[in-house]
Amino acid sequence: MPLSERYRNLEFKERVERLKREKKAVILAHYYQRPEIQDVADFIGDSLELAKISMNLDCKIIVFCGVYFMAEIAKILNPDKKVLIPHRKAGCILADSIDVEELKKKKEEGYYIVSYVNTCSNVKAISDIICTSRNALKVVESVNHDRILFVPDKNLGAYCRLKTGKNIELWDGYCPVHERVTLESIRKVKERFGDALVVAHPECPEETLKNADFIGSTSQIIGFILESDSDTFIVGTESGIIYTIEKELEKRGKHKKLLTPDPIPICDQMKMITTERLIRSLEEEIYEVVLDPEVAELAKIPIIRMFNL
Numbered sequence: 001m002p003l004s005e006r007y008r009n010l011e012f013k014e015r016v017e018r019l020k021r022e023k024k025a026v027i028l029a030h031y032y033q034r035p036e037i038q039d040v041a042d043f044i045g046d047s048l049e050l051a052k053i054s055m056n057l058d059c060k061i062i063v064f065c066g067v068y069f070m071a072e073i074a075k076i077l078n079p080d081k082k083v084l085i086p087h088r089k090a091g092c093i094l095a096d097s098i099d100v101e102e103l104k105k106k107k108e109e110g111y112y113i114v115s116y117v118n119t120c121s122n123v124k125a126i127s128d129i130i131c132t133s134r135n136a137l138k139v140v141e142s143v144n145h146d147r148i149l150f151v152p153d154k155n156l157g158a159y160c161r162l163k164t165g166k167n168i169e170l171w172d173g174y175c176p177v178h179e180r181v182t183l184e185s186i187r188k189v190k191e192r193f194g195d196a197l198v199v200a201h202p203e204c205p206e207e208t209l210k211n212a213d214f215i216g217s218t219s220q221i222i223g224f225i226l227e228s229d230s231d232t233f234i235v236g237t238e239s240g241i242i243y244t245i246e247k248e249l250e251k252r253g254k255h256k257k258l259l260t261p262d263p264i265p266i267c268d269q270m271k272m273i274t275t276e277r278l279i280r281s282l283e284e285e286i287y288e289v290v291l292d293p294e295v296a297e298l299a300k301i302p303i304i305r306m307f308n309l
């Protein structure tokens with residue numbers, strides 16, 4: 001890294017640390033965040049880990065470096081704290097694919113609604129239970145209802161249906177980043193690295209999952225790669241996770257070859273959080289997540305139901 005860049009990084013880190021102290025703020029960052037954001041985060045994790053961590057923080061401000069629904073969860077679980085997201089347009093295309101009115105009709109028709117965590121607070125407020133990619137199978141297994149509607153990710157829903165054998169209807173939503181992790185995108189890399197193990201997030205298309213060596217959430221993928229005896233992996237999820245894994249490998253004095261599918265899966269929404277945006281968010285205390293208290297109370301119920309499983 002050039003010297004000028006190193007100075008810039010150091011200066012950024014010092015400014016963030018000073019602002020965190022002054023404001024009594026804590027930074028939570030998702031695994032898909034840029035490396036420089038991960039480097040100044042107090043905690044890095046998946047949606048479930050970060051939601052749980054947010055409930056035990058001694059701070060006034062939570063700065064959520066992720067996408068909007070994640071910051072909303074932190075606010076739902078911490079109504080008395082100020083929750084900020086550094087870019088107010090950092091939304092999730094999958095979460096935004098749900099029509100709340102249509103979902104209300106499904107609820108009235110008698111469906112038990114299992115909502116993936118990638119949903120906005122209005123959707124959570126009318127859901128029966130929430131799940132993450134880590135606990136989706138456990139959550140679906142726990143449901144004793146003959147009409148289950150899984151929203152919004154059809155790939156994760158289909159995976160749950162296959163594994164549990166339950167009668168599940170699927171919302172027709174998908175994550176455009178994981179949808180592009182096709183067999184073809186993996187084949188191109190596998191041609192050059194025949195011995196690579198393929199790990200895939202359950203938001204990937206069914207065909208990809210059928211041909212994967214391991215299927216898991218972001219934190220399960222990290223655990224699998226760290227523990228595996230293999231040396232080469234094709235990582236079928238958003239590429240930000242590679243930085244996290246490399247740092248963990250470095251701590252353990254290990255090296256493994258981590259390859260991405262071709263094209264590289266990148267979530268532009270996650271990358272909207274930049275160093276400049278983070279500094280501005282801390283300095284000016286923007287953008288605050290504000291929720292209707294009634295919606296927040298209702299949305300909390302299915303989240304706590306998931307925690308209690």
Ligand code: SF4
Nearest residue numbers: 092093094175177267
């Ligand atoms: S990777 Fe997909 S599911 Fe995750 S935040 Fe981006 S668009 Fe949403």
